[in-house]
Amino acid sequence: MDRRTFLAGIGAAGVLSLPASAAWAQLKKPVVGLVMKSLANEFFKNMQEGALRHVEERGDCTLIPLGIQSETDIDGQIALVENLITRKVDAIVIAPADSRALISPLVRAAKAGIKLVNIDVLLDANALKKHHVEIVFVGPDNKEGAKMSADVLAKALGAGGKVVILEGNPGAANGVQRKEGFMESIAQYKLDLLDSRTAHWETEEANTVFSNMLTAHPDIQGVMAGNDDMAIGVVKAIEAAGKKGQIKVIGFDGIAAIQPLIKNGEVLATVDQFGAQLAADGIDAAMKEIGGQTLTGWVKTPMKLETAATI
Amino acid sequence: MSSSSSATVRRILREAGIGLALLAMIVFFAAAAPDFSTHENISNILTQITINLILATGMTFAILIGGIDLSVGAVMALCAVVAGRLLTLDGMSEPLAVALGVAGSLAVGMGCGAANGWISSFWGIPSFIVTLGMLNIARGGALQVTNARTIYDFPDSFNAFGTATVLGVPVMFVIALVLLGLGWLVLTRTVFGRMIYAIGNNEEAVRLSGHRPLLTKVLAFTVTGLFVGIAAIVYMARLTIANPILGVGFELNAIAAVIIGGTSLSGGRGSLIGTLLGAAIIGVLANGLILMGVSDFIRQIVTGVVIILAVVLDSYRARLARG
Known part of the structure; x- marks a missing residue:
């Protein structure tokens, strides 16, 4: 039963179409949940597409990309994190819709042994400290x-x-x-x-x-x-x-x-800000954590100034 | 005959009241903000109220018949992105692309409106719920069509239309005014228009007198949709983009204009002249408060107060009229 649920979960991520042997190899790959804000926003749409491309190139993990309905649907995003905890993913990469409201579900995820990476918008440092949790931030300034x-x-x-x-x-x-x-x-x-x-x-x-x-x-x-x-x-x-x-x-x-x-x-x-690159960097950080490294602080991602001279 | 003429007097008094409120606001801002009464600023205000005026004109039809349309903002986005796709098709002459784009926008708007009207009246479901569903369908559809990307690069002749003026008055506003006038004629001078008031007042009585309200209701919502399609074209010509997340919350502004204009939310009572005044009040308020340097947060509070005040005054007037 447990395995069937697991398979169903993987299936939802779109891998069951692979041949059986490949599917078994897939099962051993770590699963990374990517929680974004609204996919109605061009920035996050780019991010999602970039993340899927990146995971395909890496080939060593399975991605579950998730988005919410609107930029301010904080409740919806909390539900997504809770779903990922239930599905026992190995890591969650999250662009929080709110820098405080998401902390308590993320603390629960950390206690469940899930590796966490914060991208895009920085989580509130003081609130994290209160819960004695440290989450690496990968994002632009x-x-x-x-x-x-x-x-x-x-x-x-x-x-x-x-x-x-x-x-x-x-x-x-x-x-x-x-x-x-x-x-x-x-x-x-x-x-x-x-x-x-x-x-x-x-x-x-x-x-x-x-x-x-x-x-x-x-x-x-x-x-x-x-x-x-x-x-x-x-x-x-x-x-x-x-x-x-x-x-x-x-x-x-x-x-x-x-x-x-x-x-x-x-x-x-x-x-x-290279939205597509941002999620990819977050996934790389998550894979490092799954591999046993501990990342802390702020991993700054590149930004590029665009002017008439650069276009 | 005498009861109908006293009703006319009452209606004129109601509109005069709203007109006076607008006038008072204009006098106040003209005194408080030196730039308010300049020609450029008046022209700005007319541009700024145009989209809401068009949406509110359409919304008046839905509200008069005793319904409401919560989907107009989202349907407007769907109209815009469909028109945007057509406008930017490769290998078409400019006039053909523009004609296709405009036709596409109007067709999508009318289609969504007709669906709203038909589903709500055929199955007797409150239009509040049906249009809430349509809001999600249209917004999702707009995102699907564009894959959440902004469409741009419209033909120059189309974009030029958005900022054109005639005798210093924005062409888009003149069009909105003509449409409002046509709507007023339809509501007051045609059988269809009178039927809308009758259904809004007492749908059961209309049914008992042997008329079937279904077609009138479908048509009323189709008119609402038509105006949404027109508003989408105005938006695109003015801002030269079509974006699937445009128009969020526009339905609320349109409803506010209709209600401030004295149209009863329960249907059957009100007019497009009121809607014009209502849209003007919202536009003048937003403009004047910024010119006075009032902060964003206070501006939002004041707008809310004005909406409530308008409804309270209206119920007070209705009570007075009943004696």
Whole structure:
């Protein structure tokens, strides 16, 4: 019965189609659960595809990729972790939907002997310490990346340049870190911050909010957008206001739709975090842990500044 | 005759009340925020309310007939990505691609609307539940069609349409206004329109008088869907992208505009003039508060207060009217 359940679990991961002998070899491979946020998000969709490619290349583990319905479906993500504990996977690689709420199911997983790797958004260090659990973090430095992108704008404008910020969802860890990066750049290059507002990562909302900011502050020279979707909305608002070329924009994420805008100069820079690579690095870390190594601290993953010169 | 004319007076009074509230808001912001009453800002506000106005016009049909459509935001995303696929097909002339894209968007919108109307009235299921289901179907469908990627690179002539103006007024807003006018004519001057009010007021009475509400209900929801398809085209032309996660929560803004505009959530009472005023109130509020430098969080609280205030005032007026 136990083995049948196990086989069913493996089957769900899509390996039963292999010939019988290969399937037996497969059974001995460690199983890694990859828990992401919303697969409706291009970033996580890329991550999932990159992870599947990577596991196929490695060939020494089986991957169960899982995602939730929406970015804020914290309950749903907790249920996914609990499912993986029940299925007795060897390791869980997780991009937490919330940096605190996921800690108690992860502590349970750690107690069940499952190796853990935290990717994308950092889990709350103090809360982990309270439970005496240490989880390695594999991910980009959102703050540093945002600063890289913002520095391009700051250098183009020079000291005293008047800028506004479009923030992500209030309270979202990556949104907060990106704003911190923007603020650091503003302080270093002595820019003048006129206003900072959320557009909830959304193109249409960014378009509306930025048009209104521009009315209130017609002298805006630069815009720092927390993601590329919002940067696109800003660019369209600038065009509509007849100020094309007069206001400089930077974004974050490096999605495909931003590339033509960077090429034609409407967006100065964005930062690619290599979502596909991120999960692959997480899986590598998990396999090292399964192999007996103990990883701690922050394994920083590469980011790339994209400008007209690099595309 | 006299009862119908007193009903007209009451309706005009209700709309005048909402209009006064809008006017008061405009006067307040004009005094509090120096940039509010500039020509550029008025033009901005008109652009900003256009999508919600189109969605709310369609939503008015669903609410007047005693239903609701929670799927409009998600269906809008599905319309947009289908249109986006058609617009970016290889080897097609620009006009043909644009025509196909627009037709695709309208067809998807009307199809989803007709399905909403038919399923809810044929089986007597509350449209609240059916459209909640449709919300998930359409959102999932939009993600499936695009594999969660953003579609871009539309023809230039299509994108140019999004920012075009006529005498300083955004073309998209003019279109929305014309559509609203047509909707108003349909609701007030046609048998179909009067039937919508009758069903919203008392579906059982309509049934007993020998009419079958099914077709009217299906058509009303199809109209809602048609407007969703139009809104999707406006969105794409304005922002030059189609993204499967666009429009999240747009249904709530559309419902808010309809309700602030004095249309009764239980159906049968209200008008598109009210909806126009309701959409304007939401747009002016969002714009004016940002110009005043009010923080995001306070802005959200104020919007919530205004929605509740509008409904409270409406129930107060209804009580007064009953004496």
